[in-house]
Amino acid sequence: MTVFLVIIALALLAVTGWQLSKIFELSKGPGADSTQIANDNDNRKQARYMLWFMIFLYVGMAYSFWKWSKLYLPEAASEHGSQVDTLMFISIAIIMIVQVLTQALLHWFAYKYQGKKGNKALFFADNDKLEFIWTIIPVITLAGLIIYGLFTWSDIMNIDEDSDPIVIEIYAKQFSWQARYAGEDNTLGKANVRFIEGRNNVGLDESDPYGDDDKITTELHLPVNKPVLFKFRSQDVLHSAYFPHFRAQMNVVPGMVTQFGFTPSITTAEMRDSEYMVDKVQTINEIRKENSEILRAEGEMPLDPYEFDYFIACNKICGEAHYNMQMKIVVETQEEYDAWLSEQATFGEFMEN
């Protein structure tokens, strides 16, 4: 594929070069008109290109949607996510309608009203009615979008503490993530970077009894359909905890605790079995197989086959290895979650060992 595209690029460049040389010749020759101001001939030609460009634009947009809309993330794996997606689809539909109409008008007018000697343009300087119409239409459309957006936003951001969410701290540092479960008491122990010492690498206050039963892990496990409240803490620079599949993201800011809450609604196993993911993983594995063959030919290690897992990616530039700061997320049933959690050592046990 890559080789193919490179060949296309080279071919296009060659065509460009050839066309350029032709133009250079034209530009030097004793052309009929050398004022360098567009004449009727230029107007006609360029207007026609405008039409071709419009076609290119529409074909290009249609092709992109046909080929790449499947790249859109899979069905949201959190309860609020479907609201986000609905709003996203409404917004995309609206902007594509506007896009198609306005680009058509723009390029069509550019073609239709191409200049010709002797033609008279219409002296048309003002029209209050028209301007009122195209002020009021965006006002109404945007008002709708704003209202929908704001309701959804406050739904997402105002965390309902009464629903008794599981409290989990996401701890960020260059270039890894850790999760801290609040334990039996569902209360996180106090922490500050000034307590970091030896094995206590997230800076828990050892004198705080709430911290004793906290559990620190390097994988994030979540029970399905239970609200979770994440508290984010960073020990060095800004990071951003991006959970694309859950339509969730929050910056992680040194010196303060930020938060985001959501309820995972699809387990990892269910997501792996979804039609979308089966397809995607198959495509990815075909690509990886191809790449592995190239690697093998060069005497290097082939790539492992891929299996889908949710992840947190760092999405705020945080240093050289920013591109590889990730943590695996597993969404599972309550039983699986309980079993996994019970295997994890509490902070107290961890410090004693």
Add this chain to the structure above:
Amino acid sequence: MSALATAPAHDHHDDHGHHHKQTFITKYIFSTDHKMISKQYLITGIIMGIVGIMMSVLFRMQLAWPEESFAIFEALLGKWAPDGVMTPSIYLALVTIHGTIMVFFVLTAGLSGTFSNLLIPLQIGARDMASGFLNMLSYWLFFLSSVIMLSSLFIESGPANAGWTIYPPLSALPQAIGGSGLGMTLWLVSLAIFIASSLLGSLNYIVTVLNLRTKGMSMTRLPLTIWAFFVTAIIGVVSFPVLLSAALLLIMDRSFGTSFFLSDIYISGEVLSHQGGSPVLFEHLFWFLGHPEVYIVILPAMGIVSEVMATNARKPIFGYRAMVASILAIAFLSTIVWGHHMFVSGMNPFLGSVFTFTTLLIAIPSAVKAFNWITTLWKGNLQMNPAMLFSIGFVSTFITGGLTGIILGDSTLDINVHDTYFVIAHFHLVMGISAIYGLLAGVYHWFPKMYGRMMNKNLGYVHFWVTAVGAYGVFFPMHFIGLAGLPRRYYTNTAFPYFDDLADVNVIITVFALITAAVQVVFLWNFFASIFYGRKATQNPWNATTLEWTTPVEHIHGNWPGEIPSVYRWPYDYSKTNEDGEYVIKGQDFVPQNVPLQENEEELNH
């Protein structure tokens, strides 16, 4: 006001005949003539543009063919590309400096500096800027800041690489990333000087527009270019000082142990003493400039496009008053929307709601402008000069890029596309490509005024069409990989097998980027060759109405050899007819601003 303004200018005219002879240095280097200064801005901007675009070509190659070895990397990046493979640290540096150069040095100084300087005195009918000396100083500070920025590329620890937004703590701590040492110091010094330059320039523009308009040039008779430059200068004066304060506080945090932006940091095995600062404060200060900045970039382009489009459509710009009102509305709103860059920064979600509201409001004046441009084309007599093509291209990319702003400005939707390639696609189309098109439209249109020669139109056509196709080819597909959740500023995406199926889209984008960058050579050739060998220009090649075309082709100090022309009408009397359907001036489809009202001519509001 105008009577006051013409009196001293007239004095100047009187001693025009016998002022001392200029040496090479006073004419070409330390010139106080606004026309020469505008050329200096343009050429410096073009050189910075070449550097900035080359950088994007390099990191696009890395993104398409991650960690492959290229001879060009080894040649240009030296120790930062051992065996021709780009390192993550230089990748981030390229991204950082590309952003900085393009936003500040090319699109702020190169665009606004060039055309404000060239057009403000010429279009309002003034001999020069209010202060020629400050104007010269402004250019030389810009030059100095460019030199410092470029010199940071050659230092041992590498240039700044914490992103062009330089969020602390990353930008404050050399332990966190190599470029935050001397590289970041130079970046901050360069920007501080740049801000001083920008402020001197802006104050000069404001004063000149307010005080030096010729007789009859009321504010409602100003060409839209001048309105745009004037309002741009005001936004600059309001917001650039805030960036300066952010930069100063950051310098103090870095060098003097203060804690404005730093708190609770443990890095390379030790706890830092900083306590109580907040990086979110920096984000507020940064975006208080950062967002108006995109309008500082786009408003001059809008002004240029309005002017070029009316001239080449042989029609008045549709809705002049609405255009002015929307420039003012955009300028006002631009200062109260900065928070939309910070929806997920950890600030109070209620603020997010407020900023969503103000942000989506800004779509209204923008939509009005787009519709007005389209209507300006309707029933015109379109002269397809290269400048006109770039203006039409501007409207196209401005719409495409602007529409996705509705998604990003909505806090709910921003959660999931924040800092992904969707953002890159959005802002490159709406303020990168569009502003570049505005800049290019301006260069093609006013080249005859700047250099007294014409640029080659056929090369202009090639330049436009390849660029237009290429720009969409680069940025339209980028929306889709953004919606797929691909974060920006990743050295390579191979660490996430989940993104493996986006690799071929990245290759397509890079191929288009290479072609688009290559075709800019045609422009450079056309530009520099035409300076020396272009066909001699006539006084008013595009049959335009504005005052700059009443000056002689040969530049003279003071612009007009005789008295400054007076103005009797607005600048958009194109194809104006009398009741009998004849043009106001027989056989001529335009009436220059300095032509008094004709017999039988219907007087309009301007």
